[in-house]
Amino acid sequence: MTEIFGTLGPACAQADLLEQMFLEGMTGMRLNTSHSGLKESEPLLEVFWQAAQRAGVRPELLIDMQGPEIRTGVLDVPLHLEELSQAVFVSHTQEKGPAGVSAIPVDDQILSEMKPGDHILLDDGRMELVITATDPQITARVLRGGVLLNKKSLKIVNKAVSGPVMTSLDRENIRLAKEYGVTALMQPFVSDGEQLSQVRAELGAHQMDHVRVFAKIENRAGLEQIRDIMPGADMIVIARGDLGNDMPLWELPAAQKTLAEICRKEGKPFLVVTQMLASMVHHPYPTRAEVSDIFHAVADGASAVMVTNETAVGDYPVEVIRYLKKTALEAEVWVQTGRHS
Numbered sequence: 001m002t003e004i005f006g007t008l009g010p011a012c013a014q015a016d017l018l019e020q021m022f023l024e025g026m027t028g029m030r031l032n033t034s035h036s037g038l039k040e041s042e043p044l045l046e047v048f049w050q051a052a053q054r055a056g057v058r059p060e061l062l063i064d065m066q067g068p069e070i071r072t073g074v075l076d077v078p079l080h081l082e083e084l085s086q087a088v089f090v091s092h093t094q095e096k097g098p099a100g101v102s103a104i105p106v107d108d109q110i111l112s113e114m115k116p117g118d119h120i121l122l123d124d125g126r127m128e129l130v131i132t133a134t135d136p137q138i139t140a141r142v143l144r145g146g147v148l149l150n151k152k153s154l155k156i157v158n159k160a161v162s163g164p165v166m167t168s169l170d171r172e173n174i175r176l177a178k179e180y181g182v183t184a185l186m187q188p189f190v191s192d193g194e195q196l197s198q199v200r201a202e203l204g205a206h207q208m209d210h211v212r213v214f215a216k217i218e219n220r221a222g223l224e225q226i227r228d229i230m231p232g233a234d235m236i237v238i239a240r241g242d243l244g245n246d247m248p249l250w251e252l253p254a255a256q257k258t259l260a261e262i263c264r265k266e267g268k269p270f271l272v273v274t275q276m277l278a279s280m281v282h283h284p285y286p287t288r289a290e291v292s293d294i295f296h297a298v299a300d301g302a303s304a305v306m307v308t309n310e311t312a313v314g315d316y317p318v319e320v321i322r323y324l325k326k327t328a329l330e331a332e333v334w335v336q337t338g339r340h341s
Helices: 015-023 042-055 168-176 193-205 220-224 226-232 240-245 249-266 288-299 317-336
Strands: 003-007 028-032 060-064 079-081 086-091 102-106 119-122 127-133 138-144 146-148 154-156 184-187 212-217 235-239 270-273 304-306
Touching: 003 060, 003 270, 003 317, 015 042, 015 317, 028 042, 079 102, 168 193, 184 193, 193 212, 193 226, 212 220, 212 226, 220 226, 220 249, 226 235, 226 249, 235 240, 235 249, 240 249, 240 270, 249 270, 288 304, 288 317
Parallel strands: 003 028, 003 304, 028 060, 060 184, 086 102, 184 212, 212 235, 235 270, 270 304
Antiparallel strands: 079 146, 086 138, 119 127, 119 154, 127 138
């Protein structure tokens, strides 16, 4: 049976809603710890476990670690980045840029890597800027605008810049994992097997060896090193958001197919995620392309599928799980009856 994962968030932070989602076939939920840790999420987790008990299920609780992903800093208010406007990148310790110019805070390590002509992708590529100058400030022009919120992903195109394998918050969440009932964790931007060894050592130090480790493949390095990564992973995650930022989008389907084929041949479970039902954030039913995407992921052998914003901040979290589950089930039946041969 395909595992069906939603993502916890304000849109489903009610026991009644979560209970309905479990009854529709949801088997577990992801908690994004990029913005807050387990302790800060305690009220939400209490509702999660209450709903699971009501529905009579024992769900997976999957924490998505911060890992080595680079993110922007904390903003006083959301930044509205208008196309062709100017913005500056500043240090976390610098409060703001010039008057009237949007200031995007980042780590000093990232500032030192930015050069004129570099293209910067923000929030999984939703926004794109190009660096126009680095003296006296790192200035950029907005090529693709949008609204930037706190702690969103940042990528310098064609530059391999990353942080530590585990942040201090990651280590704290692992320390608290048993207390909060965590059953699995997702390690972002895995590019070699050694990274997973570090994560497993940290789990072992807190008697949490039973926790499943999901390895997120989010760049070309992970794709190229997949066979080195697989032995240390319980599940491979084809994370199409950042993976699609690291290559032209038209190459992404082939990358997904390649990873799926390798996992099938090696008998390694894999999960597919990102924009599976993105239109349902604001609509009660999906597009034909979205249900086809889910169907083909499961038909290609996915052991699990996941939605993120669709249940975390979307308007129709119950309906999202219904479509995700029913489409996955249809694919399972198609495979089992041999209609694929």
